[in-house]
Amino acid sequence: MDCIFCKIATKKIETEFLYEDEDIVVFNDLNPQAPVHFLVIPKRHIASANEIGKGDIPLIGHIFEVIAHLAKELGIGEEGYRIVNNIGEAGGQSVPHLHFHVLGGRSLQWPPG
Ligand code: DGP
Numbered sequence: 852m853d854c855i856f857c858k859i860a861t862k863k864i865e866t867e868f869l870y871e872d873e874d875i876v877v878f879n880d881l882n883p884q885a886p887v888h889f890l891v892i893p894k895r896h897i898a899s900a901n902e903i904g905k906g907d908i909p910l911i912g913h914i915f916e917v918i919a920h921l922a923k924e925l926g927i928g929e930e931g932y933r934i935v936n937n938i939g940e941a942g943g944q945s946v947p948h949l950h951f952h953v954l955g956g957r958s959l960q961w962p963p964g
Contacts, residue, residue: 852896856948860894870921874910877921886956887927891918897949899938918953927955935963 858864860876869889870877880888891914897903903911915934922928932955937944 854896854948856892856946857896870917875914885954887925888954890950890952892948892950898947899944899949900936901938933959
């Protein structure tokens with residue numbers, strides 16, 4: 852499958868990982884929208900949050916646990932940050948492989964555009 856995030860996860864495209872384990876990888880966003888902006892993706896191809904099944908519940912919990920850990924490590928845990936998941940065209944999803952944006956290091960506005 853011609854999926855850019857699958858290629859990153861399988862190291863076909865060289866990308867520096869902030870974190871990696873058996874199930875997920877974390878790397879900086881190519882177009883950062885905040886001083887800290889990284890992406891957390893499962894290694895397994897899941898097209899979007901619409902495709903999350905019951906069997907993926909441990910994976911999703913694991914992703915949030917790793918985000919909390921990394922946020923502390925990168926110094927944004929205390930002041931706060933945002934986790935964003937875009938779904939589909941209207942949701943602003945441009946890469947059809949499940950990913951969570953983590954943005955921090957500045958004051959974030961609400962509502963988003
Ligand atoms: P979304 O619009 O929610 O699907 O976000 C996709 C994000 O992925 C977007 O902020 C830019 C980022 N991105 C796309 N291609 C690459 C890439 O090859 N490397 C990295 N590091 N980020 C990418």
